Amino acid sequence: MSNENVFIGGDIINPSNSYVTLYDPKGHVDTLYLNSDNKFLHHFTDFNKGIHSFVHGGKHQSLLLEHSDSIMMHINTNDFDGSLTFNGNGAKKNNYLIKLLSRLENQNSTNNNLYKQEPSDFHETIISEISKNSEDLNLFLKNSPNSDLFVKIALSTIKYHYFTKKELYQHRHFGYNSSINSKKIPSDFYEFRKEIIYNDKDLKDFYPYYNFLFPHINNLSFEQLKADQKICDLESNNLEYTNHKLILIDSLVTNPLIKNNLLKYTVRNFISNSKSIDKSYILYQSYLDKSSNVKDKTYIKNLFKNTQGLQPGHKLPSVEVIDSDNIKSNLNLIFDNTTVLYFWDNASRYHFENSHIKVNTLNDLFPEIDFIAININSMHTNAWKNMLYAKQYSTNNEYRFANPSFAKKRLAINYIKKVLIVDKKGFILNSTADLFDSNFEDVLEDYK
Numbered sequence: 124m125s126n127e128n129v130f131i132g133g134d135i136i137n138p139s140n141s142y143v144t145l146y147d148p149k150g151h152v153d154t155l156y157l158n159s160d161n162k163f164l165h166h167f168t169d170f171n172k173g174i175h176s177f178v179h180g181g182k183h184q185s186l187l188l189e190h191s192d193s194i195m196m197h198i199n200t201n202d203f204d205g206s207l208t209f210n211g212n213g214a215k216k217n218n219y220l221i222k223l224l225s226r227l228e229n230q231n232s233t234n235n236n237l238y239k240q241e242p243s244d245f246h247e248t249i250i251s252e253i254s255k256n257s258e259d260l261n262l263f264l265k266n267s268p269n270s271d272l273f274v275k276i277a278l279s280t281i282k283y284h285y286f287t288k289k290e291l292y293q294h295r296h297f298g299y300n301s302s303i304n305s306k307k308i309p310s311d312f313y314e315f316r317k318e319i320i321y322n323d324k325d326l327k328d329f330y331p332y333y334n335f336l337f338p339h340i341n342n343l344s345f346e347q348l349k350a351d352q353k354i355c356d357l358e359s360n361n362l363e364y365t366n367h368k369l370i371l372i373d374s375l376v377t378n379p380l381i382k383n384n385l386l387k388y389t390v391r392n393f394i395s396n397s398k399s400i401d402k403s404y405i406l407y408q409s410y411l412d413k414s415s416n417v418k419d420k421t422y423i424k425n426l427f428k429n430t431q432g433l434q435p436g437h438k439l440p441s442v443e444v445i446d447s448d449n450i451k452s453n454l455n456l457i458f459d460n461t462t463v464l465y466f467w468d469n470a471s472r473y474h475f476e477n478s479h480i481k482v483n484t485l486n487d488l489f490p491e492i493d494f495i496a497i498n499i500n501s502m503h504t505n506a507w508k509n510m511l512y513a514k515q516y517s518t519n520n521e522y523r524f525a526n527p528s529f530a531k532k533r534l535a536i537n538y539i540k541k542v543l544i545v546d547k548k549g550f551i552l553n554s555t556a557d558l559f560d561s562n563f564e565d566v567l568e569d570y571k
Contacts, residue, residue, distance in 0.1 A: 129188060131175075132164035133196035136206075139180025139469060139500070148173035148328065150380070174276065174328050179203075181470035181500055185329060186217045187276060203470070216273045219263055223256070223277065224331070227284045237288070238295035242307045245292055249285050256281040272325065279326055283335040286315050290338040322378040336385060340375075344368045362402045365393045366409050373413045383416040387423065394426055395537045396555050400434065403427060429535045433554040439545050440533045443525035444497060447508055447518035451525055455549040461570050462493040464543040465558050466536055469500050469510060474539050478558055479516055489567050498523040499531055499539075544570060 131145070138161050145153045148171045155163040172189045182203045186194065192213030199206035204225060209217040240248060260277050289312070319339070326332040344367040353363060368389050376382040390410040397403045407427050414420055432440060442454045454464075465482065467475045482494045498507050500523070507523050524530040534543065535554075544553040544566075556566050 129167045129170045129190065129192055130165060131167075131177075131186075131188065131194050131196070132162065133198065134160065134162045135179060136161070136197075136199040137201055139182075139200055139506070142179075144178045146176040146178075146328065147171050148175065148324075172272070173325060176328055181468055183330075184221075187213070187220065187273060189213065189270060189272065215267050216269050219267075220277060220280065223260075223280055227256075227280070227331075238292060240296075242292075242296070242312065243309050245296070246309050246312055249289060253281060253285050275325060276329070279323075279329070280331050282315070282318070283331040286319075287331075287335045287338060289313070289315060290335065290342050293342075321375045322381060324378055324380075327378060327381050327384075333384070336381075337388070340368050340371055340385065340389075344371055347371075360393055360396050362393075362405060365389065366406055369406070369409050369413055379415055383414050383419055386410055386414045387416070387419045390423055391426060391537055394423070394430055395535055395541070397430070398555055400431055403430065425532060426535055426537075429533055430554075433535055433543070433551060435551050435553060437551050439543070439549045439551055442530045442533055444522040444530075445525050446522055447511075452522075457495070457522075458493070458545060458547050458549055460491060460493045460547050461552070462495055462545050462547070463567070464495050464497060464545065466497050466499050466539055466541065468539050469498065469507070471539055475510065476514065478540075479514070481558060485564070485567070488564065489571065491571055492567060493520065495520045495522065499527050499536060546570075 135143070135157060138157055141157050143155045143157070143163055145155055145165065147153075151169070151171070153165060155165050157163050170188075170190070173187070174185050175188050176183060176185050179198070180200055180203075182200070184204070184207060186196075186209070188194070193211045194213050194217065195210045197206070197208050197210070204221075207221055209221075237245065237248065257278065260274075260281070264274065293308070316339075320326075321336075323332065344364060348364060348367055369386060372382060372385045372389065376385060387410075390406055393406050394403045397406075404427070407423065410423060411420060414423075429440075439455055443451055444454050444457070445451050463482075463485075465478055467478055469475070479496065482496070485492075486494060498521075500507075508518060511518055511521060530536070538557075540557050540559055542553075542556045542558050543551065544556060545551055552570055553566065556563060560566075
């Protein structure tokens, strides 16, 4: 629908690059370039109301745009989510959604004891939290009446956030490898599942919705296989378990955009962490039968091909890196000892700091092993180094990719916590380790 009155613009302080990427509800992509004042403006000529997504410097956020909205945003990349504010027509609802999402995310980091509650207490806590947040929404609506679409998205944000906690509870409380005593779970614990809509096109690009669907599918698959006595303990990279998830997604979800995304990320996770090329190939073939997205299929095909070359015993692929003096080198030529390669992203400052803190400890425990950090963004040298200087980190053993897009694909870097362990000649020892896994130090012991 044509509607030139709808526009979006804003300014970015400390921009990571020269543009913002905007995705509309139908998958249309616009690249909005910053001017000399780091501002951007975009008038819609073919407008589709709903959740739009914008990305800058690897950081992602969503906003709700409806007819006659004219929104200006303000962002400081030093605190992307915390600094994000909206002005203009349609700003109130988006500021409310941003604050709601931020409040719920903060609860995730402060409610560490939530999963320690007994099932009945946990159940009541979740009901209470949904009620309190729903009351807060009603108060907002009294002062700022809004569309049915906004109400739906706000309620979905609240409900799916807490529904996710419900799906995670059993394994967080009882443990992944223990027999779950279902008698302890209240009979109405999973009543919320009756509210689930698997093909909600209004939420197809909304993070809280996907964040729920993945653990939900995981649980359904585990429950069905356990009932058929085909599986007892949950192992995330169990082939039968993962393939059953693909089958469930294929049977439950008909919306092609939602289905293809769920399929892609499920198989990507398996292939990225699998130690068996044969099992990866079996799952890859199962995936090809179910996905209808040609671009996704090509992506997974290339991922499978690249992970084949990352198996232990293979030479690390040839990738160019740049050091703090702006000197280019081949990644294969910078090793003197057994080396752990770990990665960081300027959009994830929490991981950036914690990975360096963790490695600082590991350096003391394993002096015979080198640790090399690689920034995976397309960052200007000064911006990259300034992040290190701000935390007073040494720039020794710090690099960035010369071509981040190529390097991430070639090294199959889909998860920032992934590490690669190589010997002094650049031959791969381990390509599926996790820097923050509780057994990571045991893994390193094998390579001392």
